[in-house]
Amino acid sequence: MSPAESHPSTAGTRRPTLNAVAARAGVGRGTVSRVINGSPKVSARSRAAVERAIAELGYVPNRAARSLATRRTDSVALVVPEAETRLFTEPYFSGIIPGVSAGLADSGLQMLLVLPRDEKEYTRLADYLSAQRVDGVLLMSVRSEDTLPDRLRELAVPTVLAGRRSREEPLRHVRCDNRGGARDAVRHLLARGRATVGTITGPLHMDAARDRLDGYREALREAGADAGEELVAQGDFTEAGGRAAMRELLRRHPALDAVFAASDVMASGAVLELRAAGRRVPEDVAVIGFDDSIVARHIDPPLTSVRQPLQEMGRAMARLLLDEIAGPDSGRHEVVLPTELIVRASA
Numbered sequence: 001m002s003p004a005e006s007h008p009s010t011a012g013t014r015r016p017t018l019n020a021v022a023a024r025a026g027v028g029r030g031t032v033s034r035v036i037n038g039s040p041k042v043s044a045r046s047r048a049a050v051e052r053a054i055a056e057l058g059y060v061p062n063r064a065a066r067s068l069a070t071r072r073t074d075s076v077a078l079v080v081p082e083a084e085t086r087l088f089t090e091p092y093f094s095g096i097i098p099g100v101s102a103g104l105a106d107s108g109l110q111m112l113l114v115l116p117r118d119e120k121e122y123t124r125l126a127d128y129l130s131a132q133r134v135d136g137v138l139l140m141s142v143r144s145e146d147t148l149p150d151r152l153r154e155l156a157v158p159t160v161l162a163g164r165r166s167r168e169e170p171l172r173h174v175r176c177d178n179r180g181g182a183r184d185a186v187r188h189l190l191a192r193g194r195a196t197v198g199t200i201t202g203p204l205h206m207d208a209a210r211d212r213l214d215g216y217r218e219a220l221r222e223a224g225a226d227a228g229e230e231l232v233a234q235g236d237f238t239e240a241g242g243r244a245a246m247r248e249l250l251r252r253h254p255a256l257d258a259v260f261a262a263s264d265v266m267a268s269g270a271v272l273e274l275r276a277a278g279r280r281v282p283e284d285v286a287v288i289g290f291d292d293s294i295v296a297r298h299i300d301p302p303l304t305s306v307r308q309p310l311q312e313m314g315r316a317m318a319r320l321l322l323d324e325i326a327g328p329d330s331g332r333h334e335v336v337l338p339t340e341l342i343v344r345a346s347a
Contacts, residue, residue, distance in 0.1 A: 016057040024053035075110040076136040076321060077129060079148075081122060084115055090237070090265065091293030092310065093140070096162060099314020100138060107322055109135065122148065130155050136321045138162070143205045158324035160317050164207050164334075172324060174316045174335045176308035178208045181339030182215025185260050185288045185306050188341055190223050194258035194286055198231040200245040200270060202262040212262040212290060231256070235266045242269025250277055257285055258347065264289035264296045264305055271299060271346070286347035292340075301345035308339050 022029045027046050034042050035050040042050075053059070078100055080087055087093050097113075104111055112134065116122040126148050129137055136158035139149060144165050152159045153171055161173040189197050199216045202209030213232070220227040230252045233245035242261055246269065249256055261267035267289030271281050279285050281301060289296055292307035316335045323332070 016059040018059075020057055021050065021053045021059050024057060025049040073133060073135050074108060075112055075134050076104065076138060077112045077114050077134045078138045078140070079114045079116070079125065079129075080140045081116050082141055083117065086238075087115060091291055091295060092237075092263070095291075095293070095310025096140065096314040096317070099311035099316075100318050101314070102311070103315035103318025104322075107318075109322075126151055129157060136160070136325050138317050138321060142207075143203075144207070145205060158321055160321045160324065162313065162317060166207060169207075169334075172320045172333050174313050174320065174337070175208065176313065176337045177339050178211035178308075179215040179218070181290060181306035181308065181341070182212040182260065182262070183219045184215075184339070184341045185290070185304075186216050186219035187222075188304070188343070189258040189260065189286055189288065189347060190219065190225060192286065192347065196226065196231070196253060196256050197258040197260065198233070198249045198253065198256050200233050200235045200242055200249070200259060200261040200266050202235060202237050202266075204234060209262055216260055235262070235269075237263050237266060239265050239269035239272070242266030243273040244269075246270035246273035247277075250274075250279075258287070259285060260288045260290075262290050264291045264293045264299075264303060267303055267305070267346075268295050268299050271303075282346050288341075288347045292342050296342070296344070299346075304344045304347040305342050306339050307342050309337050312337060 018029055018032055022032045025032065025046070027049060031042060031046050032050050035047050078097065080093060082093070101111060114125060116125045130151060137152055138160050140162040142149065142161050142163050142165050146165060149159060149161060149165070149171050159171050161169070161171055163175045164173045186197055197220065199213065201213045204210055204213070217227045231249065233248045235241035235245040242265065245266065246259065249259065250273075259270055261270050267287055271287055274281055274285050274287070281287050287303065289303050289305040290308070291310075292305040296303035296305040316337065320332065320335065
């Protein structure tokens with residue numbers, strides 16, 4: 001072994017080679033390659049020797065060459081087809097994204113955040129991802145009409161969704177118990193003596209919004225309470241949408257004494273609209289949201305809300321994707337995380 005290989009600090013600008021690592025570890029070049037690429041087909045003794053040699057020599061794998069050999073890019077795309085303003089103001093996204101990052105932290109994979117703003121960019125993104133320029137895709141804000149997940153599935157690109165498009169979703173996905181969380185919220189309102197409970201839904205082309213509406217209706221049916229359509233107004237997960245839906249509910253049913261909103265942001269809009277209409281929260285109308293975000297804690301009055309574990313959802317998405325990258329038949333297909341009703345002053 002040359003002095004340069006024994007003492008990398010004296011080797012000038014030369015980088016330690018794969019052969020140098022193999023010689024130092026006393027194994028073949030193929031064994032070193034298998035260790036670097038994470039193959040399980042290496043004995044514990046050989047793996048330890050290679051890892052020790054890598055540390056001693058300061059060897060850094062040539063990622064470009066490894067990518068050519070393994071057809072891996074060492075990157076995954078996190079796709080959020082929403083406007084940037086919503087990405088940075090909607091607590092749902094700011095909760096999940098750090099969880100995804102934490103879940104990928106020890107994997108060696110880089111996360112690329114992609115924000116397609118319109119149909120043209122979405123189509124261009126589909127072509128980019130279909131060319132297998134990433135090792136996997138994490139997709140948020142899925143809608144029932146989305147075709148990108150099916151295209152990725154046909155091309156065998158590992159893909160994990162935040163939520164699902166329908167109950168027959170064939171792709172791996174992570175979601176919270178939306179139906180159960182909504183049911184708990186409405187049960188709470190009824191137990192507090194509220195007689196006329198309305199709801200503000202999210203966009204009904206999203207499975208989470210449909211599930212939360214189903215949970216609302218289920219709780220009312222259990223109690224033999226009115227679940228008429230005049231008590232349902234559709235929102236869009238924005239504050240302005242919450243205000244407009246609350247205004248519509250008051251127009252249809254002035255005697256309303258409670259409302260369950262399918263997000264905290266819409267609930268905050270509902271509170272503002274109720275205040276503008278001269279209604280007190282919770283004395284005249286009780287309000288419950290969904291997410292238990294920072295919005296819930298800082299609105300006046302503090303908002304009772306259904307907590308969904310957003311960071312854990314992000315970590316679970318990362319774990320599912322790593323499982324699928326490792327092998328299409330490994331790991332779980334679906335992860336459903338529990339919710340919890342956090343009671344505050346609004347209901």
